[in-house]
Amino acid sequence: MARWEPNAPERLANAALDLFAERGYENTTVIDIAQRAGLAKTTFFRHFQDKREVLFGRxxxxxxxxxxxxxxxxxxxxxxxxxxxxxxxxxxxxxxxxxxxxxxxxxxxxxxxxxxxxxxxxxxxxxxxxxxxxxxxxxxxxxxxxxxxxxxxxxxxxxxxxxxxxxxxxxxxxxxxxxxxxxxxxxxx
Missing domain, CATH: 1.10.357.10 (Tetracycline Repressor, domain 2)
Known part of the structure; x- marks a missing residue:
């Protein structure tokens, strides 16, 4: 996916869930999530404080x-x-x-x-x-x-x-x- 595509929070959340299911929550990093979503780590932190926030929101x-x-x-x-x-x-x-x-x-x-x-x-x-x-x-x-x-x-x-x-x-x-x-x-x- 190109980095400019819309819906970054949704893409990050879906990537996180995919990775949590594949690797487990503990074995998934923010970098893994951002890469899976086709985004930079900084984009992740623009939308979420940490990987827990993907699941729990704000x-x-x-x-x-x-x-x-x-x-x-x-x-x-x-x-x-x-x-x-x-x-x-x-x-x-x-x-x-x-x-x-x-x-x-x-x-x-x-x-x-x-x-x-x-x-x-x-x-x-x-x-x-x-x-x-x-x-x-x-x-x-x-x-x-x-x-x-x-x-x-x-x-x-x-x-x-x-x-x-x-x-x-x-x-x-x-x-x-x-x-x-x-x-x-x-x-x-």
């Missing part, structure tokens, strides 16, 4: 969920605001075009304890973002925490369901169903 999902939670209709209760955020994640992150990339990313993370730990920390940050957004909506802290935790659980369940489907189902719809299922299951606790 907090854009946190921002998306917080903004979407805050943008939910004023009449929405805490769980409905979280559902609104999950809808936004489905429209912007968990799209059918990104399904293969997301599945490959998850396989790399699952194979590496350090990356699983990083993913767990990222999920805690996502929950904190939703809690803050709900509190800004005037939701009491405990209620915000419970709604965000239930939303995170529903998101995890939805991701599992979505990644196992081949029918191109919408993540937002699956997430709303998962949130309904989680909420219904609390009646038995």
């Amino acid at each position: 907090g854009t999902v946190n921002e998306l969920l917080a903004e979407a939670t805050a943008a939910a209709p004023a009449t929405a209760g805490p769980l409905e605001a979280v559902a609104h955020a999950l809808d936004a994640a489905g429209r912007q992150v968990f799209t059918s075009e990104r399904r293969e990339f997301i599945a490959r990313r998850q396989a790399v993370i699952a194979a590496n304890p350090e990356l699983r730990e990083r993913e767990a920390l990222k999920n805690l940050a996502l929950i904190a973002s939703m809690v803050d957004a709900l509190k800004r909506r005037g939701v009491p802290e405990l209620t915000a925490r419970v709604a965000a935790e239930l939303g995170a659980l529903a998101s995890t369940i939805a991701y599992e369901r979505w990644s196992q489907t081949t029918a191109g189902e919408d993540f937002g719809e699956i997430a709303r169903q998962a949130l309904d299922d989680v909420q219904a299951s609390t009646a038995f606790c």
Whole structure:
């Protein structure tokens, strides 16, 4: 590939996933990734801080969920605001075009304890973002925490369901169903 071609971040991310699958995360360097993508090492560092950031981004999902939670209709209760955020994640992150990339990313993370730990920390940050957004909506802290935790659980369940489907189902719809299922299951606790 020529170095001037567009979509450098996407090319780098795909090259990284290919190499992580072939060699393992630990045995892949930034230089390897840049070379595979047909780009210079400096181009890699223009888009990513290190090779982990290829997998974890720069907090854009946190921002998306917080903004979407805050943008939910004023009449929405805490769980409905979280559902609104999950809808936004489905429209912007968990799209059918990104399904293969997301599945490959998850396989790399699952194979590496350090990356699983990083993913767990990222999920805690996502929950904190939703809690803050709900509190800004005037939701009491405990209620915000419970709604965000239930939303995170529903998101995890939805991701599992979505990644196992081949029918191109919408993540937002699956997430709303998962949130309904989680909420219904609390009646038995």
